[in-house]
Amino acid sequence: MSLRNDAFKLGALAVAISMALTGCGSDSDNDGNPDPQPRMERLTRIATLPLGSEATGLFMKEDGEVFTNIQHPSDANVTVDGEGHVYKHATVGLIEGADIHEHFESISVPETDEEKQIMRVAVGRYNVLGQQGQSWAGTPGTGLGAIEVNDGTALIRVSNDPDFNGWVQVSEDEGYLFTNWEDRPGGMSRLHLIRTAEGRWVVHGNDASMVDFSAVHGTWVNCFGTVSPWNTPLTSEELYFDETASWNAPGEGGVQDLADYLAGKANSDYTAAYPNPYNYGYIVEITDPTGTPTPVKHFTLGRYSHENAVVMPDQKTVYMSDDGGGVIMFKFVADNAGDLSSGTLYAAKVTSDAIPMDAAQAGFDLEWVELAHGGNDQIKDWVADYDDITAADYVEGENSYISDQQINDWAESKLNQDLDGSGDVAANPFGDNRVAFLESRKAAVKLGATGEFNKMEGININPALAKASVEGEGPQAYVYVAMSDISGAMLDEEGAIQLTNDDARCGGVFRMPLEADYNVSRLDMVELGGPYDPTDEANTCSVNGLSGPDNVAVMNDGRVLIGEDTNKHENNMVWLLDPES
Template sequence: MRLAVALAALLLAASVQAVTLPPLERAIAYRSILRTGNTAGKSPWRFGQVLNKAGLPVFEVDESGNPTEEPRVSNNPDFSSLIETTGPFGARKLYLITHFEAPAPSVQYVVELGQAPDGTLTPRNMKPVDWSALGGLWNPAPGSAPPGAPTWGARSTSRMPAPSPRPPTWPASRPRWTPAAATARWRDTWPYWDVYPADITLDLIKQKFNPYKYGHIHETRVDFKGNVNTFKWYTMGRLAFEMAYVLPDKKTVYLTDDGTNVGFYKFVATKAGDMSAGTLFAAKFTQTDATNGGSFTTQWIQLGSGVNKDLRALALNTTFADIFETASWTDGTGCPPGFTSVNEGGRAVQCLKLKPGMDTAAAFLETRRSAGYKGATTVFSKWEGITFDPKRKQLYTSMTSIRYGMEDNKKKGVASTTYDKGGNNDVKLPYNPCDCVFKLALDASNSATTMQAMFCGAVAAPCDPEDPTCNPLDTCDVNAISSPDNLSFMPEFDTLVVGEDTSDHQNDVMWSYSLANGTLDRIFSTPYGSEVTGTYWYPNIGGSSYLMAVIQHPYGESDQDHVTDPESTGPEAWVGYFTWKTVAKPTGLKFEPITPSMTDEEKNSPRWTPKVTLYRADRTPAPLRRPARGLLQRWF
């Protein structure tokens, strides 16, 4: 009897001891879902094929500005979200939604995916999204899948840059645009309305183009059957939006602004999960330190409150002249009495007077001007990605470079007052073309209170002609970030993923940054002339984890001559991902880093980390239940 009791006690004691789980090593690779120009299933369309308002193909243009017989296909995919939907009896379907950054208006495709047991994603079918009822999709950029996206079947993205509300003019002697006179953007824009450059006139522009219809956050929803609904949220203002990130409260949305002399914004919805009504704010920064990218305190200025349907009516029936009266700036005296100076958007100083009763129109249709008018900070340069760390309750965000209005009355290190004239000059930092990733602390109401640089890029040392590993085109240090763009946070692993959009690294890179130990590892390198976009983390879809990565416009921004190299991988873009089986109770990860791309073969190809090591918490098994009374006696 005593032996039996002792044996039971030993079993109970052993059962509650923690079991140390060894790290898991997983071989991984970059897997492509689609390259631009590909087809999927029985779809008649090619991935990225540009369509006009009627859903018909847009064609390339000849030297005379007339259409050719070659359909236009965009090599500019950007945010590519994975949306998991649920149907009858718990059936699942997985969709990919990809929008293309250019041309403007652009295109968006929904792709039905198959998912294999090892996580491999295969395109089954594909269709374009119809945005014609909302005037087309203007220059969409990165995006986010809001919390609860599988429930909403939705994700929000952004539109950049917002077109100017001032109509273009040219001499009466040139009533038509010739191909030489039309900019590349406008040449690409008008075929959406089935008007090619050879036929563009000022009357057509006035008739068809209302700039206040563009520059707003949009949302795309897909259900189990593949039905798609589109929304445009005028409630979040009108900017050169780069990113809209919804916090877990499903009310607070942080908004970054891409361009020169831009700001930072926050939208708070009236009701959680409903973006159709709420209040818009702009940030006022006070600098407290200028070292290592700077530190700031943050205050929020309310711009206005509105309801989407009312704001849409304003956008359709309002002109710039209805909102502001303008005057000229005079050096030495500034704006005339009654006018306020604003310096935003790289347009230099402007003198504005808000017309009576137009506060709401200014807040939501001229958001950046309204912010500057009310004293918010509009000096930042290309504010890019943003993501959220729930454990530390802080945001991580990036900018392309510290320049222009962010410098203290300088432009690229040369004395200049252009970008600070008439503005607040709130930011005074040393020029850094390689820029930084910043963190913003949030208070209990999810409002950012401080901002501080976390880590920055650095200008590379001059190249030694005798050093074969030194590339003079890498003007930023290859072992640090350069022009950080898309960000995504992996909270389970305390890891921040950073994608570059840079001209200061010849090959753009995706980095993994460990918050636990501050290490930065290169995990992905893209071919000549491309950038990393669509960086986004999905911790568990059907038992697999996915880190998305898009290779946009290979050979498109630089090194165009290399597209004919024997090692060339072609100008078609990639939409792809890394995947591994989801693990329980992860504590961290470590990607095996890769070296910089050095040879022609490496610079022509995507290169990626071959392995990830996943760390897990110790497992404490549940203790054995004490046997029922009398059971041991019966056993023994």
């Protein structure tokens, strides 16, 4: 392996010299003229994915190898790649055999049908670790991505939506890979991996399994995630259920699948097993990851469409992104380092640099609005108050759960203000702060936070850079956050956020400079997607710029890995952004 790495570094040095003369990562037009897109001077295209698929699960190992998945690829992908793989099934994989920190040239945009149907990488090789439905001795009979009822007696589906990858390293050549399966109910697989003498990662001893979530009533749409500083995977429940009032409406298919999960094949009493909505929409920590993986739901971090949560090196401060329309950025500060079971939840209130403002120059000051302090056990008791509600209780136009009026009255009592113009300040209808943790979005907006963000995706740091920066021993470090489609309330003519520029429909990546005590008070655009061209059906956003940035990971040198989730590129891509270029 050392000979391979030395050779690679010599080649990278030549590329680096060339880039210094011609512009880092710059493509050229077919006629030999320089690419007119200045954004390609900051972006290097690492990979192009098969048709129909998203790039998910970006996670960089210490040696510079990168996990990245192929989510829901098209059935039209029939081309066999050089290693015998066909990409019409969801795939969990790794860019291996090279250090992503080294400089390299962008891979080209796929042109032929064959190129469009396979996974192509600019450096190293793509190693398929497993595909949807693949079985090993430890997995259910239906294989990788299988979502079974909680007693294991029946299959609900085999998911084709792998997302977050979390790597828990045991040694240089061994570790456990945790992969989310973004479905209803959600799932997570664990693959025990070892590196062979040839440098290939393989599943060790058929040690592959799906994590058992039955003890926490299952999970819902396990999306992106991170690994905590104490080496436990944090999987995110992406709730995508803005109005809890409709949870128990007849015909809610995803909720019925969850009821099937809870009931199990042996129990036909689905009414008794009807899911409580307040059990879903949280960050779930996987404790004992190298032994018996044990999930712990952290109600303390709030209930909404969690895309991702990243814990700062102080092991107390957590920043969280919220996916959907009209959403909020959240912060949590734990009472004790390394323990997310109790602490204080906050939401961001933004002040724009200008109204209106060009999205390419977007900048906001941030103020953190305190929602409430709470602990898991206390909040779990509040959740249990809604255990006995079923579809039989649903009445059109009414609410079986926490109502908007109750949320308003809780906020009025907290602020001592008349918020609804009734002429009176209402009393807290509960005598507690359950609203902050069970209806976090609505609670935050009522207290003055800004609920106007759209499609807020991955949020991440580089821990070593962050720690050095805050301790004054390194350059400024940032928390990066992607927004895959800057539209909706971000582009309207109302509220605190009023952006312009059609390129915003291609999304963009923002960053927040870390301050003392790991606080942030500023959010700035660092790379807008596009250009946007609605007349180009295949690539509505330029192939030389971002479209639908989703997963992000920050490298040791401050550059940023970005995976796309877009229908505005014919083939989704993985990029490397140099924000200081």
